[in-house]
Amino acid sequence: xxxxxxxxxxxxxxxxxxxxxxxxxxxxxxxxxxxxxxxxxxxxxxxxxxxxxxxxxxxxxxxxxxxxxxxxxxxxxxxxxxxxxxxxxxxxxxxxxxxxxxxxxxxxxxxxxxxxxxxxxxxxxxxxxxxxxxxxxxxxxxxxxxxxxxxxxxxxxxxxxxxxxxxxxxxxxxxxxxxxxxxxxxxxxxxxxxxxxxxxxx
Amino acid sequence: xxxxxxxxxxxxxxxxxxxxxxxxxxxxxxxxxxxxxxxxxxxxxxxxxxxxxxxxxxxxxxxxxxxxxxxxxxxxxxxxxxxxxxxxxxxxxxxxxxxxxxxxxxxxxxxxxxxxxxxxxxxxxxxxxxxxxxxxxxxxxxxxxxxxxxxxxxxxxxxxxxxxxxxxxxxxxxxxxxxxxxxxxxxxxxxxxxxxxxxxxxxxxxxxxxxxxxxxxxxxxxxxxxxxxxxxxxxxxxxxxxxxxxxxxxxxxxxxxxxxxxxxxxxxxxxxxxxxxxxxxxxxxxxxxxxxxxxxxxxxxxxxxxxxxxxxxxxxxxxxxxxxxxxxxxxxxxxxxxxxxx
Amino acid sequence: xxxxxxxxxxxxxxxxxxxxxxxxxxxxxxxxxxxxxxxxxxxxxxxxxxxxxxxxxxxxxxxxxxxxxxxxxxxxxxxxxxxxxxxxxxxxxxxxxxxxxxxxxxxxxxxxxxxxxxxxxxxxxxxxxxxxxxxxxxxxxxxxxxxxxxxxxxxxxxxxxxxxxxxxxxxxxxxxxxxxxxxxxxxxxxxxxxxxxxxxxxxxx
Numbered sequence: 001x002x003x004x005x006x007x008x009x010x011x012x013x014x015x016x017x018x019x020x021x022x023x024x025x026x027x028x029x030x031x032x033x034x035x036x037x038x039x040x041x042x043x044x045x046x047x048x049x050x051x052x053x054x055x056x057x058x059x060x061x062x063x064x065x066x067x068x069x070x071x072x073x074x075x076x077x078x079x080x081x082x083x084x085x086x087x088x089x090x091x092x093x094x095x096x097x098x099x100x101x102x103x104x105x106x107x108x109x110x111x112x113x114x115x116x117x118x119x120x121x122x123x124x125x126x127x128x129x130x131x132x133x134x135x136x137x138x139x140x141x142x143x144x145x146x147x148x149x150x151x152x153x154x155x156x157x158x159x160x161x162x163x164x165x166x167x168x169x170x171x172x173x174x175x176x177x178x179x180x181x182x183x184x185x186x187x188x189x190x191x192x193x194x195x196x197x198x199x200x201x202x
Numbered sequence: 203x204x205x206x207x208x209x210x211x212x213x214x215x216x217x218x219x220x221x222x223x224x225x226x227x228x229x230x231x232x233x234x235x236x237x238x239x240x241x242x243x244x245x246x247x248x249x250x251x252x253x254x255x256x257x258x259x260x261x262x263x264x265x266x267x268x269x270x271x272x273x274x275x276x277x278x279x280x281x282x283x284x285x286x287x288x289x290x291x292x293x294x295x296x297x298x299x300x301x302x303x304x305x306x307x308x309x310x311x312x313x314x315x316x317x318x319x320x321x322x323x324x325x326x327x328x329x330x331x332x333x334x335x336x337x338x339x340x341x342x343x344x345x346x347x348x349x350x351x352x353x354x355x356x357x358x359x360x361x362x363x364x365x366x367x368x369x370x371x372x373x374x375x376x377x378x379x380x381x382x383x384x385x386x387x388x389x390x391x392x393x394x395x396x397x398x399x400x401x402x403x404x405x406x407x408x409x410x411x412x413x414x415x416x417x418x419x420x421x422x423x424x425x426x427x428x429x430x431x432x433x434x435x436x437x438x439x440x441x442x443x444x445x446x447x448x449x450x451x452x453x454x455x456x457x458x459x460x461x462x463x464x465x466x467x468x469x470x471x472x473x474x475x476x477x478x479x480x481x482x483x484x485x486x487x488x489x490x491x492x493x494x495x496x497x498x499x500x501x502x503x504x505x506x507x508x509x510x511x512x513x514x515x516x517x518x519x520x521x522x523x524x525x526x527x528x529x530x531x532x533x534x535x536x537x538x539x540x541x542x543x544x
Numbered sequence: 545x546x547x548x549x550x551x552x553x554x555x556x557x558x559x560x561x562x563x564x565x566x567x568x569x570x571x572x573x574x575x576x577x578x579x580x581x582x583x584x585x586x587x588x589x590x591x592x593x594x595x596x597x598x599x600x601x602x603x604x605x606x607x608x609x610x611x612x613x614x615x616x617x618x619x620x621x622x623x624x625x626x627x628x629x630x631x632x633x634x635x636x637x638x639x640x641x642x643x644x645x646x647x648x649x650x651x652x653x654x655x656x657x658x659x660x661x662x663x664x665x666x667x668x669x670x671x672x673x674x675x676x677x678x679x680x681x682x683x684x685x686x687x688x689x690x691x692x693x694x695x696x697x698x699x700x701x702x703x704x705x706x707x708x709x710x711x712x713x714x715x716x717x718x719x720x721x722x723x724x725x726x727x728x729x730x731x732x733x734x735x736x737x738x739x740x741x742x743x744x745x746x747x748x749x
Contacts, residue, residue, distance in 0.1 A: 009614040016606075016618050020625035027629055031636035038639040126645070127580065127700070128719030129362055155392075170363045173511075320716070359720035470572075 042121065043105075047077045047090045050107030050117030054079030055085050062192045074187060088116045091189050095181030098173045100124040102133065106182055108147070112193060114162075115151075118142035118182070123174075126133075138175075141165040142182075143192030150183045231469045237279035249302030251429050255422035256477070262315075263411035264416040266371040267317035271411050277321045279308030281328035289337045303342055307331050310350035313412025313473060314517070315357070318369050323361055327353040347524045348481050351517050358517070368408040385409045387513040390460050407518050412473045416466075423476030434487060435492045437475040441466045443500025451508060459508060470516035471503070478516075484524045491534035499523040554673045556681030564657040565688040565731075566738050571657035575689060576727040578648045582705045585693025586686065591634065591649060593682025595626045596658045600666040600678035607667045609681045619662045620653070657685060688734075695730050696721045723741045 047057055057077045066072035077090040088110050094103040102123045107116035120134040132138055145151055146162040153167040153175050154160075167175035263271040270315045286304040290297050295400045298304075312329055319345055331353025339345040360363050382412065386397035386407050405415025412419065426432040433455050448465035479485065479496055506515025564570045574592065579585040599622050610618050631649045634642040642649065652658065661681055666674040694704055700721030702710035710717075720726045 005611070008611045012610050012618055013614050013621070016610075016621045020621055024625055024628055024632075027632060031632050034636040035632070037641075038636070042639070124644075126719075127722040128717065170366060323716070326718075356720065359723060359725055360714060360718035364716065445718055 018093070034048060045075050046119040046121055047079065047107075049119045050090050050105050051077075051079035051088045052107075052116060053081050055082045056080050060192075064188055064192060074188065074192070076192065086110045089189065089193060091185060092121075092171035093181045093185035094122075095177055095184065097123060097124060097125050097133075098130045098171070102174070102177055103183060104178065104181070106142075106185065108186070108189065108193075111150065112190060113146060115142045115145050115182075118178075120178075125174045126171070129168070129171040132168045132171060133174050133178050138168060147183075147186050149185075151179050163183040220227070221272065225470050244479055245301040245303075248402045248431050249306060251284045251426060252306050252430055252477075253302060253309065255304070255426045256313070258418040259313060259412050259415065260309065260455060260474070262405050262415040263313065263317075265444060266414055267411065268372075271312075271323060274315055274317070274319060274324055274411065275309060275312040278315075278324045278328050279305050281325040282308035282332050283309070285329045285332040286337075286367070290341075292513035293337075295341070301342070304332060307336070307350045307353070308373055309354045310412075310473075313471065314350065314354040314410050316365060316368050317356075318367055319361075319364060323357060323364060325359070327357040331357045343483055345483060346527070347521055348484050351478055351521050351524075354517055355521060368447050370408050371406055371414065377515060384462075385413075385513065390464070391507070391513045394458075396460060396464065397468070399467060400486050402464070404542045409469065413470045414470075416472045418474055419472040423472075426476070432476070432480050433485075433492060434497045439493050439496025440475040440479045440500045440503075441471065442502050443497040444471055446507075447501045447504040451504075465504060465507070469507075469514045474503075474520055475530055476514040478520050484527060486527050486530045486534065488531060488534040488536065491530040494530055494534065495527065545735050548614075551673060555676040557683040558682070559678065559687070560684070562681075563684040563688065564660075564681055565685060566735050568657075568660075570660055571655045571685060572731075573651065573683075574648055575692065576724065576731060576740070577687055578645055579692040579696055579727060579730075580700065580722040581644075581697040582690055582693040583641065584692075585689035587634070587638070587653075588645060588648065589686030589689040591630045591645075592652050592655060592658065592685055593679070594630055595623060595652055596682050596685075597656075597663055597675055597678040598626045599623045599658060600661050600674045601671055603662045603666040604671045604674035606671060614660075615667065616663070619659065619667075623658055623662070624653045653664050657681060661725055692727070692734065695734070696726055700726060704711060724740040 003080055010046070021048070042052045048054060051057070056133070057079045060076040060078055061073055063071045063073050074091065079087045079090060081087050089108045090105055091104065091108070093106050094101055100123070102125070103121050104123075105119045105121055107118070108114075118139045122136055123131060125131045126132060140161075142151075142165060142202060144162075145165055148163065150163065152161075152164045153172075155167050155172060156169060157166065159166055165175075234401075258424060260271075260275055263275075282304040283299055286299055287297060298534050308328055311331055312324060313325060315327070331349040334356070335347060335349030335352035336342065336345045368388075384392070386402060386409070389395040389397060397407055405418065407414055423432065423437060427434060444465045445462035448460065449462040451459040452461045460468075466475075479499060486492050499522070503515040503519035506512060506518060512518075558564065562568060565572070565575050571592070574588050578588045594706070600617070602622050603619055606618075627650060630652065634645070634649060636651070661674075661678050661738075665677045669677070698704055698709060699718050700723075702708060702712065702715050702717045721730070
C-alpha cells in the first residue's frame with residue numbers, strides 16, 4: 001500500500017465509486033424491465049384471483065382527496081368477462097398490521113354490494129399467527145361478504161350476518177387490520193364508482 | 203420458591219454471599235446469585251414440604267378439570283424427572299432426583315398450563331424447563347431463571363394458540379375445540395367484564411390449572427411460611443405491589459380498570475407470588491434486594507395486564523426480574539459483614 | 545495465515561476450522577434473521593458467497609493501489625456495489641425469494657464476514673488465494689445457514705425446502721422456531737453441539 005496523500009486518497013475513492021457506479025447503472029438498465037414485469041405479473045395474478053370470471057381488465061385512474069397534499073391517484077382495475085361485461089372491480093388496500101404494512105388486492109362484485117375476493121400481497125405478520133391472513137382459509141371468507149354497513153369481525157364465533165367474518169384465533173390485531181383497511185378503502189372506491197355504477201355501467 | 207435450593211431457611215444472611223456457589227461444582231468461574239449454604243440433607247425435607255404445599259392446588263385443579271388435570275401434572279412430573287436423569291447420566295453427574303426439585307418444576311409447569319393443553323406439549327415444556335432452564339446453566343442452584351416459568355415461556359412462544367385455549371370448569375372429555383372459554387383477565391382486558399371475587403377465590407373460573415383457585419394456593423403458601431421455608435417479603439412485596447399499582451389505576455378510573463383485589467386474585471398472581479417469586483435460587487439474597495425484586499415484578503405484571511398485548515403478565519414479570527437478580531444483589535450489598543437490618 | 549499454506553487449505557479452512565458463523569461468530573445478523581426456512585438460508589448464503597468472492601477478488605487486485613487511509617471506505621464501496629448487484633439480480637430473477645429476504649439482502653453490506661475477508665485476507669494476498677479463501681468462507685456460511693434454516697423449518701413449519709414432512713394433524717409446529725427466539729436457540733445449541741464434538745475429538749487423541 002502506498003503512503004496516504006490526500007490527493008491519492010481522493011483519487012482512489014473517486015475511481016472506485018465511478019467504476020462501481022457505472023457497473024451498477026449498466027446492470028440496472030439490463031434487469032429493470034424484468035423487475036417491472038415481475039411487479040406487473042404479480043399484480044395481474046392478484047387481480048384475476050379476486051375477480052372470478054374476468055378475462056381481461058382495464059384500469060380506471062381517479063384522483064381522490066386524501067391526507068396527503070394534493071390528493072391521491074387511485075387505480076381501480078375493472079374486470080371484464082369474455083363478452084366485455086363488467087364482472088367486478090379490483091383495487092389495492094393497505095394498512096398497518098401487527099408488525100408492518102399489509103398490502104392486499106380486494107375484489108368488489110359489479111353490484112357494489114359484496115366482495116368477490118381477497119388476496120394478501122405483502123405482509124410481515126407473525127409467522128404461525130398473523131401471517132395466516134395470507135392463507136386461503138382466511139382470505140376465502142371475504143368472498144361474498146357484504147360491505148354494508150361495514151365489514152365486521154367476530155372472535156371465536158362463526159359469522160351469523162352476511163357482513164361478518166371470523167378473526168384468526170390469537171391474531172385479532174392482524175385480522176382487524178385487514179378488515180379496517182378494506183372498510184376504509186371500500187368507502188373511497190364507492191365514492192368513485194358509485195355514480196358510474198348508477199349510470200348503468202354495471 | 204423452592205424450585206431447587208441449596209439454602210436452608212430463608213433468613214440466610216448476606217454474609218454468606220461469596221461462598222462457593224453450590225460447593226460441589228468445581229467449575230472455574232461461576233456467576234451465581236444466591237448464597238449457597240451447604241446443608242444438603244435439608245433439601246429433600248424442604249422439597250417434600252413444597253410438594254405438600256402444592257397438593258391443595260393440584261387437588262382443586264383435578265376437582266374442577268378432572269382427569270385431564272391429573273394427567274397433565276403426572277406427565278409433566280414424569281418428563282421432568284426423566285429429563286433430569288438423562289442429562290445427569292449423559293454428563294456423568296450424580297443423580298439429584300431424590301432432592302425433589304425436578305418434581306416441583308414438573309408440578310409448577312403443569313399448574314401454569316391450560317387444562318386442554320396437549321400432553322406431548324407438556325413433555326416438551328418439561329424437557330425445555332429442565333434442560334435449557336436448569337442444566338445448561340450448570341444445574342440446581344446455578345440457574346438464572348425459574349425453570350418452570352422458562353418452560354412455560356417456551357410453550358407460550360411455541361404454541362401461542364393452544365396455550366390460550368381455555369375451557370370452562372367441569373368440562374370433561376377431550377374434545378376441546380367445541381368449547382372455548384375466556385379467563386377472567388381476558389374478559390377484563392378484551393370485553394371489559396369483571397368476574398366476581400368469590401369465584402376467583404374458590405376457582406370456579408376458566409384458566410390454567412393453578413390459577414383458578416386462589417384459596418388453595420394461599421393454604422399451601424401459608425403452610426410453607428409456617429414451616430419457615432418462604433421469605434414473607436417476597437410474596438407480600440409482589441402481591442402488595444400489584445394491589446398498589448393496580449389500585450392507582452382503579453382509583454383513577456374504576457369503570458375501566460379492575461380493583462386491587464381482582465389483581466391479586468385473578469390469573470397467576472397467587473401461584474407466582476407464593477411459589478415462583480420465592481424461588482430461592484432466582485431471587486435476591488439481601489432483604490433490600492428482595493423488596494426491590496418483588497415490588498418491581500408486581501409493577502411490571504400490572505403494566506402488562508393493563509397496557510400490554512397479553513392479558514396476563516405474571517410470567518414475564520418474574521422472568522424479567524430474574525434476569526437482573528445479580529445486579530440487584532450487587533446494588534444492595536451491605537457495607538459491613540452481616541446484615542444491617544432485617 | 546502464512547504463505548506456506550496450500551491453495552486447498554485456504555479454501556478448506558473456512559468450511560470448518562475458521563467457519564464464519566460457528567467458529568468466528570461473524571455474520572450473525574443474517575444467520576439469525578433469515579434462516580426461518582431452508583430455502584431462505586440457502587439464498588442468503590449464496591448471495592453472500594457471491595459478494596464475498598467478488599469483493600475479495602477486486603480488493604486483492606487493487607490492494608497495491610489503494611492508500612491505507614481510505615482502504616476501508618474503498619472496500620465498503622466495492623462490497624456495497626456487489627450487494628446491489630445481487631439484490632437487483634434476485635429481484636429480477638427470483639422475486640419470491642427476494643421478497644422473503646426483504647431488507648436483509650441490502651444488509652449483506654454490513655456482514656462482518658465479508659469485510660473481514662477483505663481486510664484480513666484479500667488486502668494482503670494475491671488474487672487466487674483470495675478467491676479460494678472467500679469461496680471457502682462462503683461455503684462455510686452457506687452450509688451453516690442451510691442447516692439452521694432446515695432445523696427451524698422442520699420444527700417451526702413441519703416442512704423442509706417447502707415440502708411438508710409432518711402434517712399439522714400429527715404435529716403442531718413450534719411457532720417459536722420461526723420467530724427470532726428460535727433462531728437464537730437453534731444457533732446456540734448448534735454451536736454448543738459442535739464445540740462438544742470438537743472437544744470430544746480432541747480428548748480422544
